[in-house]
Amino acid sequence: MSYIPIPEDKHFRIKRIGYDPGRSRPWLERLVYSLYVFAFWGFVVATYAGVPALFDWLGWDSGWGYVAMRATQVVMLFLLSAVIALMLILALRKYLGKVQERYGPMHYGPAGGIQTVFDALKLLGKEDFVPAAADWLTFRLAPAVTFVSSFAIFAVVPFASGWTLAETNVGLIYLIAVSTLSAYGVLLGGVSSGNKWALIGALRAGAQMVSYEIPLALVFLAVAVWSGSLSLGEIVDSQMGVWNVVPLFIPFVLYVIASLAELKHIPFDFPEAESELIAGYNVEYSGMSFAFFFLAEFVELFLLPALIVVFFFGGWHGPLFGLEPGTLAAGALQSLYFTIKTAVWVWVFLWIRATLPRYRDDQLMEFAWKAMIPLALFGLVLAAYMRLIWR
Amino acid sequence: MELRMKQERLFDEDVYTVHPEDYRALCEKLKAEGYDFPRAISSVDMGYGLRVVLHLTRMSDLAKVEVRTDVPYDDPVVDSVTDLWPGVEWHEREAYDLMGIRFRGHPDLRRLLLEEHWEIHPLQKRYDTGGYPLPDWQPKDWPDPAPWEEPPPPEEPEEKAEGGEGE
Amino acid sequence: MSTISLEPVPGRTDEMVVNMGPQHPATHGVLRVVIGLEGERITRAVPHIGYLHRNHEKIEEARSYTQVIPYTDRMDYVSGTQNELPVVLAVEDLLGIEVPERAKQIRTIFFELFRIASHLVWMGTAMLDLGAITPFLYTFWDREIILGIVEKTAGARMLPNYYTLGGVRRDLHPDFFKDVADFLDHLERRMPDYEHLVLENPIVHARTKGVGVLPKERAIARGVSGPVLRASGVAYDVRKAFPYDAYPDVEFEIPTSPDGDTYARFWVRFQEIYQSCKIIRQLLEKTPKVGPYKGKAPARLRVSGERYRAVENSRGELGVYVVGDGTDKPYRIKHRGAAFGNLQVIPDLFIGAKFSDAIAILSSLDPVFGEIDR
Numbered sequence: 001m002s003y004i005p006i007p008e009d010k011h012f013r014i015k016r017i018g019y020d021p022g023r024s025r026p027w028l029e030r031l032v033y034s035l036y037v038f039a040f041w042g043f044v045v046a047t048y049a050g051v052p053a054l055f056d057w058l059g060w061d062s063g064w065g066y067v068a069m070r071a072t073q074v075v076m077l078f079l080l081s082a083v084i085a086l087m088l089i090l091a092l093r094k095y096l097g098k099v100q101e102r103y104g105p106m107h108y109g110p111a112g113g114i115q116t117v118f119d120a121l122k123l124l125g126k127e128d129f130v131p132a133a134a135d136w137l138t139f140r141l142a143p144a145v146t147f148v149s150s151f152a153i154f155a156v157v158p159f160a161s162g163w164t165l166a167e168t169n170v171g172l173i174y175l176i177a178v179s180t181l182s183a184y185g186v187l188l189g190g191v192s193s194g195n196k197w198a199l200i201g202a203l204r205a206g207a208q209m210v211s212y213e214i215p216l217a218l219v220f221l222a223v224a225v226w227s228g229s230l231s232l233g234e235i236v237d238s239q240m241g242v243w244n245v246v247p248l249f250i251p252f253v254l255y256v257i258a259s260l261a262e263l264k265h266i267p268f269d270f271p272e273a274e275s276e277l278i279a280g281y282n283v284e285y286s287g288m289s290f291a292f293f294f295l296a297e298f299v300e301l302f303l304l305p306a307l308i309v310v311f312f313f314g315g316w317h318g319p320l321f322g323l324e325p326g327t328l329a330a331g332a333l334q335s336l337y338f339t340i341k342t343a344v345w346v347w348v349f350l351w352i353r354a355t356l357p358r359y360r361d362d363q364l365m366e367f368a369w370k371a372m373i374p375l376a377l378f379g380l381v382l383a384a385y386m387r388l389i390w391r
Numbered sequence: 392m393e394l395r396m397k398q399e400r401l402f403d404e405d406v407y408t409v410h411p412e413d414y415r416a417l418c419e420k421l422k423a424e425g426y427d428f429p430r431a432i433s434s435v436d437m438g439y440g441l442r443v444v445l446h447l448t449r450m451s452d453l454a455k456v457e458v459r460t461d462v463p464y465d466d467p468v469v470d471s472v473t474d475l476w477p478g479v480e481w482h483e484r485e486a487y488d489l490m491g492i493r494f495r496g497h498p499d500l501r502r503l504l505l506e507e508h509w510e511i512h513p514l515q516k517r518y519d520t521g522g523y524p525l526p527d528w529q530p531k532d533w534p535d536p537a538p539w540e541e542p543p544p545p546e547e548p549e550e551k552a553e554g555g556e557g558e
Numbered sequence: 559m560s561t562i563s564l565e566p567v568p569g570r571t572d573e574m575v576v577n578m579g580p581q582h583p584a585t586h587g588v589l590r591v592v593i594g595l596e597g598e599r600i601t602r603a604v605p606h607i608g609y610l611h612r613n614h615e616k617i618e619e620a621r622s623y624t625q626v627i628p629y630t631d632r633m634d635y636v637s638g639t640q641n642e643l644p645v646v647l648a649v650e651d652l653l654g655i656e657v658p659e660r661a662k663q664i665r666t667i668f669f670e671l672f673r674i675a676s677h678l679v680w681m682g683t684a685m686l687d688l689g690a691i692t693p694f695l696y697t698f699w700d701r702e703i704i705l706g707i708v709e710k711t712a713g714a715r716m717l718p719n720y721y722t723l724g725g726v727r728r729d730l731h732p733d734f735f736k737d738v739a740d741f742l743d744h745l746e747r748r749m750p751d752y753e754h755l756v757l758e759n760p761i762v763h764a765r766t767k768g769v770g771v772l773p774k775e776r777a778i779a780r781g782v783s784g785p786v787l788r789a790s791g792v793a794y795d796v797r798k799a800f801p802y803d804a805y806p807d808v809e810f811e812i813p814t815s816p817d818g819d820t821y822a823r824f825w826v827r828f829q830e831i832y833q834s835c836k837i838i839r840q841l842l843e844k845t846p847k848v849g850p851y852k853g854k855a856p857a858r859l860r861v862s863g864e865r866y867r868a869v870e871n872s873r874g875e876l877g878v879y880v881v882g883d884g885t886d887k888p889y890r891i892k893h894r895g896a897a898f899g900n901l902q903v904i905p906d907l908f909i910g911a912k913f914s915d916a917i918a919i920l921s922s923l924d925p926v927f928g929e930i931d932r
Contacts, residue, residue, distance in 0.1 A: 096691065096692075099692055100691070100692050100694075100695035100696070101695060101696065101699060102695060196574060196576050197576070200576075200595075200913075266689055266690075267689065267761055269689065270914070354691065354692050355690065355692060356689070356690060356759075356761060357685060357688035357689040357690035357759065357761045357762060357765065358688065358689030358690075358761070359761055359764060359765070360764070360765055360912065360914045360915070361598065361914070362598070362912065363764050363765075401863075401864070401865075402651060402865065403800075404866070427775075427778050427779065428778050428781065428794070429779075429781045430781065430866075430868065430875065430877060430894065431781075431866070431877055431879065431892070431894035431899075433866070433879040433890075433892040433894075434892070435864075435881050435889075435890045435892075436890065444864075444866075444879065446866050446877070446879070448799075450778060450792065450794060453799045453800070455800075457866065476779050476781065477776075477779050477780050477781075477902070478779060478780040478781025478782070478899060478902060479781065480902060481898065481899075481901075481902050482781075482894075482898075489615070502608075503607065503608060504607065504608035504611040504931055504932075505608060505611065506608070513613065513616060514615060514616055514890075520613075520616050520617055520619075520620055
């Protein structure tokens with residue numbers, strides 16, 4: 001990196017005016033952000049192991065007690081998703097700063113660690129109004145629909161063996177169904193805003209999300225066929241020997257691309273193209289409603305990499321160092337592996353965000369329909385064939 | 392057809408000063424001669440009238456030409472050359488907007504830089520910098536050999552009658 | 559300004575009129591385009607400008623020529639001293655001022671430095687419009703170095719008010735040659751990265767190739783100049799056509815591209831950065847380190863006559879038409895902004911394109927509204 005020539009005239013002294021970001025202390029940044037990851041992991045352990053243990057100790061483990069335990073877990077997960085969003089927004093900003101040769105947030109907290117708290121306060125403090133030309137009820141409900149559909153994916157994500165909120169054997173179908181609902185939220189939000197720009201953004205978003213759900217579903221099918229089960233827990237179990245990314249490489253690549261499109265992430269962030277539509281479908285939202293859209297996007301930014309890890313990278317598998325599987329300690333270690341792998345994938349997504357420009361929407365659709373669906377079908381057939389041969 | 396114009400050479404350009412009614416004919420003649428790149432249309436308030444200056448270049452040999460026309464204040468109408476060179480469209484609109492010269496035949500003559508409800512043309516000399524009319528501004532008299540006429544030859548007996556292209 | 563409306567065309571019922579308003583992250587300034595959209599395809603586009611009109615021309619009629627020069631800086635504010643040169647040259651012609659050789663070379667070096675700075679800004683903002691947020695930060699860092707160099711010599715960064723009648727105002731800073739040489743080395747190390755990120759990026763190819771094609775005759779007839787014209791295949795560059803300053807003594811090429819699409823405009827601007835580096839390197843060797851930096855200008859300016867003088871701005875042909883009436887203040891000074899001519903092709907290029915193509919096209923036309931609206 002190079003210098004900026006600064007005049008060293010003795011009659012002219014440079015005085016630091018305004019805010020000085022301070023020195024950058026890399027060790028502090030690494031410490032703060034690892035603390036965040038560990039805090040997340042601790043939260044996961046608390047939710048999936050702590051809450052059942054607590055209720056067990058209280059003696060409320062059947063009937064309404066069970067319901068209460070699950071409800072508490074849901075509340076904890078809600079808080080967790082808030083923490084995730086907090087972390088990820090900050091991680092995004094810091095990481096973008098790193099890529100772009102600048103610091104990122106530095107002011108609040110050590111190395112900018114508490115920045116998102118203030119972002120959240122700012123969003124809460126904004127006036128949450130409904131424009132006069134908007135349809136009141138739909139406008140208010142749309143962010144909720146989006147957020148719920150993102151958040152509901154948490155129910156089937158296995159953080160460790162046995163640590164799933166709702167252990168069903170049709171988890172995959174639930175996943176497809178629920179994640180599709182977010183397209184509704186976006187469409188409703190944009191169309192009900194009473195703003196032409198929001199309308200354009202919503203229609204683009206709807207078209208894009210729907211187009212990319214088809215390859216997504218085909219990839220899910222390929223994984224289900226290969227693993228022999230529709231339950232996410234069993235899919236992870238079946239990756240004991242070899243992670244799915246090795247046999248299912250084509251579906252893996254397609255899944256990454258389709259996830260980027262579902263997330264409306266660069267290079268597919270056409271619907272919220274900031275430089276074209278200002279903010280696309282959420283241009284008229286502010287305050288808490290906007291915070292919900294935002295939260296939904298960042299929760300999905302965590303969940304979709306988590307799903308990549310679940311489907312292709314062995315989920316929570318990792319060396320157990322002699323611990324008995326099924327115990328709390330083993331569960332904690334497994335969820336730590338899961339957290340780290342997910343963090344790696346989130347980092348990859350952020351890296352893509354920092355680097356690439358965006359595609360035009362007809363190019364997006366063309367890519368989805370003409371390239372991804374045939375490849376996904378091919379991957380599905382290949383997976384079925386391989387299962388026939390090798391299992 | 393005889394064009395009422397005067398041609399001179401300033402620095403490295405040919406400058407034609409032409410009667411406003413022959414402006415269009417001269418422009419067509421120049422376009423036929425190959426001047427294809429319109430650089431700008433400037434407008435000047437001469438004190439006795441408004442002047443349109445069209446700057447053209449020929450891409451093939453980079454010859455430059457200027458065409459000047461003067462119009463009186465009370466009837467500042469000149470033919471538009473937008474169909475010959477589409478690139479003068481905005482320049483003519485700007486000349487209309489700021490100086491008040493109307494271009495007959497322009498496809499969309501409305502104000503460009505100022506807002507549409509403005510009524511004055513601020514670059515004229517009768518207004519000061521703030522847009523307020525100067526109280527004691529009077530238009531000057533029209534120059535005696537009109538700008539597109541050759542100046543009368545100096546009184547020398549042997550001067551050949553170079554009354555030239557003036558009329 | 560007028561309301562958002564286009565006259566309804568009978569028979570066309572599903573056209574949505576959208577106002578790409580003056581405040582928009584992608585219009586590079588304050589441009590308002592009223593667009594008629596059918597789905598994603600643009601059917602009509604009417605640009606409105608004038609949001610940055612500051613009435614330079616009338617104000618400058620009440621300022622002396624040396625006072626006019628800082629006003630001209632503010633026209634194309636990204637290009638700094640490039641705007642000062644046409645006025646300076648026109649008045650020097652009218653007064654017959656001799657400019658020493660070294661002053662010409664210094665002026666040319668600054669001219670080319672600002673061309674690089676302007677193209678770096680263009681690159682950053684063009685990629686930002688296309689969605690890549692990172693090149694913006696990289697190119698602005700390089701531009702910071704240029705602005706630091708300019709600040710050391712001229713005193714101000716973006717709007718330096720450095721040229722004057724007869725040469726430049728101040729002599730070069732003692733570190734100037736070393737700074738510029740270091741900067742050129744730094745830039746030439748970075749340019750392959752930029753080429754990789756921008757020119758060889760398949761997403762950029764997909765967004766810009768074949769988009770917004772401007773045919774050659776249309777470009778000439780529209781009065782388009784600069785990189786936009788050269789990307790349509792016309793090798794017209796005021797530096798070679800009507801040379802000024804030290805340009806007759808340096809060797810450089812005019813990059814031209816036969817396709818007239820957006821990618822060609824991107825490519826031409828890239829090549830121009832390389833050519834500018836080449837010019838500056840030649841001049842760094844030729845310019846004597848000490849010597850006269852300003853010729854003799856009369857203390858009392860009495861300028862009479864008219865003169866149109868143009869230079870090759872980063873955006874095209876920046877021209878000025880000076881009418882002097884014998885005093886030291888211009889009787890009329892008209893600026894012909896480079897981007898003013900370029901923006902006239904918006905209806906030609908937008909119609910038939912998709913909406914996001916319109917953004918890419920606008921970023922490739924590179925308007926700066928200071929010189930459009932003045």
